[in-house]
Amino acid sequence: MVLRSTAALLLCALILPGCLVRGGEPVEEEAAGPVARAAGGPALDAYWRDGILPPGLEEGTPSRGGTLTVRINSNPPSLTYLLDSDGWLYRVVMHNLHEALVRPDPRDHPEYRPIPALAERWEVSDDHLTFTFHLRRGVRWHDGRPFTSADVAFTFEKLLDEKVRSMHLRQSFQDLESVTTPDPHTVVLRWKRPYVWALEKIGSLPILPAHAFEGYEGSKFNSAPYHRAPIGTGPFKFVSWEDQRSIVFERNDDYWGRKAFVDRVVYTIIPEPNVAQQLLLRGEIDLDINLTSEQYAKLAAEPKIVERYHRVKYYEASYTWIGWNHRRPLFRDARVRRALAMLLDREKLARALFEGIAEPAHCVFYHLGPGCDPATRTPDFDPDEAARLLDEAGWRDTDGDGVLDKDGIPFRFTMTIPSGNPTNDAMVLVFQQQLYRLGIEMELQRIEWSVYTRRLRSGEFDACMLAWIMDAESDPYQLWHSSQIDGGSNYLAYANPELDRLAERIRSTFDREERQAIFRRFNQIVVDEAPLLLVYHLPRRTMVHRRLRGVYLSPIEFFQVADLWIDPAWEAR
Amino acid sequence: MGTYLARRLLLMIPTLLGITLVTFVVIRLAPGDPVSAAMGGDLQPGAMSAEAIEHFRREMHLDDPVLVQYGRWVGRLVTLDLGTSWRTGRSVLEQIAERMPVTMGLGGAALFFVYLLGLPLGILSAVKQGSASDRISTVILFVLYSLPSFWVGTLAILYLGGGKYWDLIPVQGLRSPGHEEMGWIGQALDVVWHAATPVVLLGYASLASVSRYMRTGMLEVIRQDYIRTARAKGLGERVVVFKHALRNSLIPILSHLGLMVPFLIGGSVIVERLFGIPGMGQLMFQAILTRDYSLIMGITTVTAILTMLGILITDLLYAAVDPRISLVEKK
Numbered sequence: 001m002v003l004r005s006t007a008a009l010l011l012c013a014l015i016l017p018g019c020l021v022r023g024g025e026p027v028e029e030e031a032a033g034p035v036a037r038a039a040g041g042p043a044l045d046a047y048w049r050d051g052i053l054p055p056g057l058e059e060g061t062p063s064r065g066g067t068l069t070v071r072i073n074s075n076p077p078s079l080t081y082l083l084d085s086d087g088w089l090y091r092v093v094m095h096n097l098h099e100a101l102v103r104p105d106p107r108d109h110p111e112y113r114p115i116p117a118l119a120e121r122w123e124v125s126d127d128h129l130t131f132t133f134h135l136r137r138g139v140r141w142h143d144g145r146p147f148t149s150a151d152v153a154f155t156f157e158k159l160l161d162e163k164v165r166s167m168h169l170r171q172s173f174q175d176l177e178s179v180t181t182p183d184p185h186t187v188v189l190r191w192k193r194p195y196v197w198a199l200e201k202i203g204s205l206p207i208l209p210a211h212a213f214e215g216y217e218g219s220k221f222n223s224a225p226y227h228r229a230p231i232g233t234g235p236f237k238f239v240s241w242e243d244q245r246s247i248v249f250e251r252n253d254d255y256w257g258r259k260a261f262v263d264r265v266v267y268t269i270i271p272e273p274n275v276a277q278q279l280l281l282r283g284e285i286d287l288d289i290n291l292t293s294e295q296y297a298k299l300a301a302e303p304k305i306v307e308r309y310h311r312v313k314y315y316e317a318s319y320t321w322i323g324w325n326h327r328r329p330l331f332r333d334a335r336v337r338r339a340l341a342m343l344l345d346r347e348k349l350a351r352a353l354f355e356g357i358a359e360p361a362h363c364v365f366y367h368l369g370p371g372c373d374p375a376t377r378t379p380d381f382d383p384d385e386a387a388r389l390l391d392e393a394g395w396r397d398t399d400g401d402g403v404l405d406k407d408g409i410p411f412r413f414t415m416t417i418p419s420g421n422p423t424n425d426a427m428v429l430v431f432q433q434q435l436y437r438l439g440i441e442m443e444l445q446r447i448e449w450s451v452y453t454r455r456l457r458s459g460e461f462d463a464c465m466l467a468w469i470m471d472a473e474s475d476p477y478q479l480w481h482s483s484q485i486d487g488g489s490n491y492l493a494y495a496n497p498e499l500d501r502l503a504e505r506i507r508s509t510f511d512r513e514e515r516q517a518i519f520r521r522f523n524q525i526v527v528d529e530a531p532l533l534l535v536y537h538l539p540r541r542t543m544v545h546r547r548l549r550g551v552y553l554s555p556i557e558f559f560q561v562a563d564l565w566i567d568p569a570w571e572a573r
Numbered sequence: 574m575g576t577y578l579a580r581r582l583l584l585m586i587p588t589l590l591g592i593t594l595v596t597f598v599v600i601r602l603a604p605g606d607p608v609s610a611a612m613g614g615d616l617q618p619g620a621m622s623a624e625a626i627e628h629f630r631r632e633m634h635l636d637d638p639v640l641v642q643y644g645r646w647v648g649r650l651v652t653l654d655l656g657t658s659w660r661t662g663r664s665v666l667e668q669i670a671e672r673m674p675v676t677m678g679l680g681g682a683a684l685f686f687v688y689l690l691g692l693p694l695g696i697l698s699a700v701k702q703g704s705a706s707d708r709i710s711t712v713i714l715f716v717l718y719s720l721p722s723f724w725v726g727t728l729a730i731l732y733l734g735g736g737k738y739w740d741l742i743p744v745q746g747l748r749s750p751g752h753e754e755m756g757w758i759g760q761a762l763d764v765v766w767h768a769a770t771p772v773v774l775l776g777y778a779s780l781a782s783v784s785r786y787m788r789t790g791m792l793e794v795i796r797q798d799y800i801r802t803a804r805a806k807g808l809g810e811r812v813v814v815f816k817h818a819l820r821n822s823l824i825p826i827l828s829h830l831g832l833m834v835p836f837l838i839g840g841s842v843i844v845e846r847l848f849g850i851p852g853m854g855q856l857m858f859q860a861i862l863t864r865d866y867s868l869i870m871g872i873t874t875v876t877a878i879l880t881m882l883g884i885l886i887t888d889l890l891y892a893a894v895d896p897r898i899s900l901v902e903k904k
Contacts, residue, residue, distance in 0.1 A: 077662075219632075223662035227662055244851035244855065275744050275847070275848075275849065278730060278731070278735055448862075449605075449862070454605055
């Protein structure tokens with residue numbers, strides 16, 4: 001499971017496959033002619049209106065050549081995932097250059113089960129403790145050196161090395177007992193105890209070339225020149241990286257698998273949305289995955305955009321939430337928490353702040369995956385019912401000062417949010433007003449991100465707001481288990497014995513179906529007990545140039561750049 | 574002169590220690606630390622386990638007393654080692670060396686144009702004090718002074734940057750995509766073309782202050798006796814103004830120049846971000862947001878040294894323009 005600042009979430013944006021899902025139900029769209037017209041704008045077809053890809057983009061004969069331009073909105077600190085916690089960068093950029101032993105199948109939405117990559121096949125022992133990987137033969141690094149099991153052993157050694165800045169990945173491998181390499185094409189991993197997502201975690205670990213780090217032992221590894229000019233085994237090779245400007249890859253013609261179609265990929269680094277918009281209007285960007293909600297809506301009125309781009313929105317595994325600090329007596333009563341949840345008008349806010357594309361959240365796992373039961377719903381906006389619940393819980397205004405109180409304590413608390421995100425500010429202000437009408441005083445405190453996360457960890461807040469970005473199937477242990485209150489990520493200090501039991505059980509449930517049932521049960525308890533207020537799922541907002549073919553959505557795994565080709569006939573049309 | 578220079582240069586050492594000590598203590602007293610700041614990207618919650626943070630703090634020596642940490646930092650500085658950036662793993666000096674020329678180039682060009690336009694405007698205002706042209710230029714300059722550059726920059730990008738309206742200016746970076754394939758003349762023109770808008774944005778607000786300084790300086794000089802004498806002996810107005818008055822009225826401009834040195838080195842976060850320019854402003858801004866201590870300290874040190882050198886040069890120039898100031902100790 002991964003965490004991202006809500007600020008970053010709104011600034012950045014990511015992806016989805018096959019059919020787009022709305023309100024939990026797949027929406028089948030008929031092919032349609034012009035059906036809508038934005039005020040004074042060009043005719044829009046149903047695909048544009050609903051933000052889905054038209055069918056048939058994967059058909060046709062691929063053609064080689066050309067340069068693909070992808071906009072990214074921030075300059076990464078380095079290009080090695082082992083050192084940088086930005087998993088998003090890895091999915092968008094680096095997985096075209098680096099490869100892991102296995103990879104999530106980008107066409108397997110919404111489950112993304114592992115398929116072979118650098119390992120051709122593997123066996124898992126019956127006790128789930130021993131994984132034997134048979135490496136693909138004849139794979140070469142971009143500098144021509146052969147890829148062997150020594151590289152795999154090296155990568156794991158660095159991952160577990162205390163001196164290497166890989167804390168963010170190390171946690172998932174803490175139960176790894178040993179890595180052995182009986183021969184150059186075999187790697188055996190042994191675990192101390194069974195871990196259900198072991199293979200997924202292995203799939204998230206890009207293998208590094210041991211020979212590129214000679215002379216960079218110990219903590220020198222962290223500043224090796226490799227991290228700015230990496231070599232990998234993937235379908236693209238590194239060409240250049242200029243800070244704040246671009247990262248350039250070219251096709252690896254010696255790739256072991258099917259070779260990529262385009263000659264070059266340029267990831268152009270443009271933090272400023274207005275600049276990106278200008279380049280879109282000029283048609284200079286092939287993929288922009290970081291549109292703002294406003295751009296997503298307003299660009300529909302630009303004929304130059306509509307004729308050149310497909311507009312797409314899709315949901316990765318993420319949700320925004322407002323959390324109650326359970327160390328505070330104020331939030332101990334589930335009725336009070338449910339009442340608070342009924343006071344946030346998510347439908348209205350989605351329309352007012354996100355142009356109607358944010359979806360009210362009902363699940364703490366990937367809402368499009370099998371772990372979420374569409375029948376489990378968080379309560380709708382309902383101030384009357386909220387007032388009734390609060391009254392039932394004993395909160396009444398007995399001293400006539402306009403603020404609810406109970407046992408002489410007024411209902412007052414502070415909501416702490418990261419600064420610099422106007423959309424969140426607006427949302428919290430609306431919430432504040434609604435609470436005020438019922439006699440609850442919520443004070444707002446905006447603080448800088450690095451201070452904010454520190455407060456979360458130390459529990460110095462009453463209420464907070466955050467967005468989680470997760471894997472397709474994510475381990476609830478670190479976020480929900482009561483053992484994770486001190487030192488883990490259970491920032492809200494919420495302890496529920498039933499959730500503890502389920503979180504433990506899920507880690508050793510190897511049957512997929514059975515696991516999904518536990519996920520659903522888990523979410524039902526979260527929705528009933530309302531330890532946090534589920535706010536919304538915000539989709540990634542994307543423009544895909546119409547000249548691109550081989551396009552399919554893979555919301556969690558981004559677009560597969562190696563599968564895309566440029567239609568030479570497009571300009572002529 | 575030699576002893577003066579030596580004394581000034583030696584005085585820079587305690588000043589530098591003072592500046593860096595204050596910065597060092599302040600950034601460590603500020604809430605938040607690099608670990609917390611790192612949570613901005615995707616992060617496994619496990620990375621923030623108490624254990625991982627503990628380990629990190631130990632590795633960075635963040636739990637030592639601040640003065641001990643400062644002592645260690647100064648010890649490395651003496652060997653000209655500014656350390657490596659925690660976030661990127663790159664040498665601090667290397668990162669600064671990469672950004673400084675860009676920032677100084679843009680800042681220098683901006684300053685050049687500001688003086689090129691601002692000085693004549695100031696002289697004109699002074700010579701024709703109270704005239705319509707004086708008033709109009711004053712109003713225009715003050716309007717410019719009041720326009721925030723992020724707003725003007727955004728308007729420029731939206732209206733002049735192609736797309737919906739006019740396609741007059743490049744909007745991203747300092748080079749076109751095909752830059753590498755151009756000849757050297759083409760490359761130079763390409764950079765100038767890209768730098769034009771940022772340079773204007775960096776400079777326009779300073780036009781007001783430069784022309785005001787010039788105007789005040791000129792007015793003061795022009796009323797003096799020797800100017801009246803010059804006029805009385807029948808010299809033309811042009812000669813009076815440019816030959817006799819100008820040099821003396823430039824002295825206030827010199828102090829203005831001294832004030833501009835930090836701007837020249839520090840860069841502008843806003844303009845750099847708007848136009849995607851890799852300069853010092855963005856580097857420092859990022860460093861502060863991510864609490865990249867060694868990078869913050871490195872930039873502070875380099876900026877402080879260059880600023881002090883800039884002020885020293887200004888002072889030497891004073892002596893050159895104003896014969897009343899002498900740097901040679903009187904015997």
